[in-house]
Amino acid sequence: MITQDAATTKLESKDIKPTANRILVMQALMSAGRALSLFDIESAIGTLDKSSIFRTLNLFLDKHAVHGIYDGSGSMKYEVCDSPGQCSDSDMHVHFYCRKCHRTICLKDLTVPSIRLPENFKAEYKNYTVMGLCDRCSG
Numbered sequence: 001m002i003t004q005d006a007a008t009t010k011l012e013s014k015d016i017k018p019t020a021n022r023i024l025v026m027q028a029l030m031s032a033g034r035a036l037s038l039f040d041i042e043s044a045i046g047t048l049d050k051s052s053i054f055r056t057l058n059l060f061l062d063k064h065a066v067h068g069i070y071d072g073s074g075s076m077k078y079e080v081c082d083s084p085g086q087c088s089d090s091d092m093h094v095h096f097y098c099r100k101c102h103r104t105i106c107l108k109d110l111t112v113p114s115i116r117l118p119e120n121f122k123a124e125y126k127n128y129t130v131m132g133l134c135d136r137c138s139g
Contacts, residue, residue, distance in 0.1 A: 002030040010080065014065040021048055025056045026065070026080070035069050035077035035095060035104040071097040071104045071129045079106060095127075098134035105134060 007026040008018040016022060028044040029036060036044070041053050057078055060066040069077040077095075094110035097103075112128040132138075 002027050006030065010065065014060075014063045016059065016063050016065060021052055022056055022059070024048060025053060025060070029066060029078060029080050034106055035071070035079040037073070037075040037077050039075065041078070069095055069104060069129070070127055071095055072131055073097060073102055073104065077104045093128075095129045096134060097129050097131045098137055099131055100133055100137040103134060104129075 004023055007023045007030060010026055011018040011022055024045050025041060028041050038053055042050055061068060064081055066078045066080055069079060071077055094107040096105045096107055112126045117123060
């Protein structure tokens with residue numbers, strides 16, 4: 001489990017006041033090693049209600065402490081941004097969604113492919129999710 005100090009440092013680096021609830025949510029996200037849904041975070045923490053977690057995640061999104069991932073599961077998943085300041089292209093990597101165990105796995109070594117958009121189009125969000133069976137479920 002990531003320490004409170006590490007979670008506090010991450011929050012402060014994004015200009016977020018480190019309250020007890022925010023530290024708990026950040027610890028859960030940093031410790032997971034994968035993208036988490038609201039339900040996953042609620043299950044991991046156990047002491048916070050959904051609305052408190054949701055408000056915290058929205059603050060984290062606004063401050064670029066996390067980015068959201070639409071993986072096809074029907075639930076937004078959240079992952080910590082490693083870059084200082086705003087989430088950068090280096091934070092945007094390929095994700096793998098397992099249709100059997102429903103985990104979303106970060107494939108940080110695989111960057112999202114560059115796509116050339118038509119003139120006057122501006123990308124605001126990139127998402128690249130591969131769906132199938134993960135290493136645990138494919139055997």
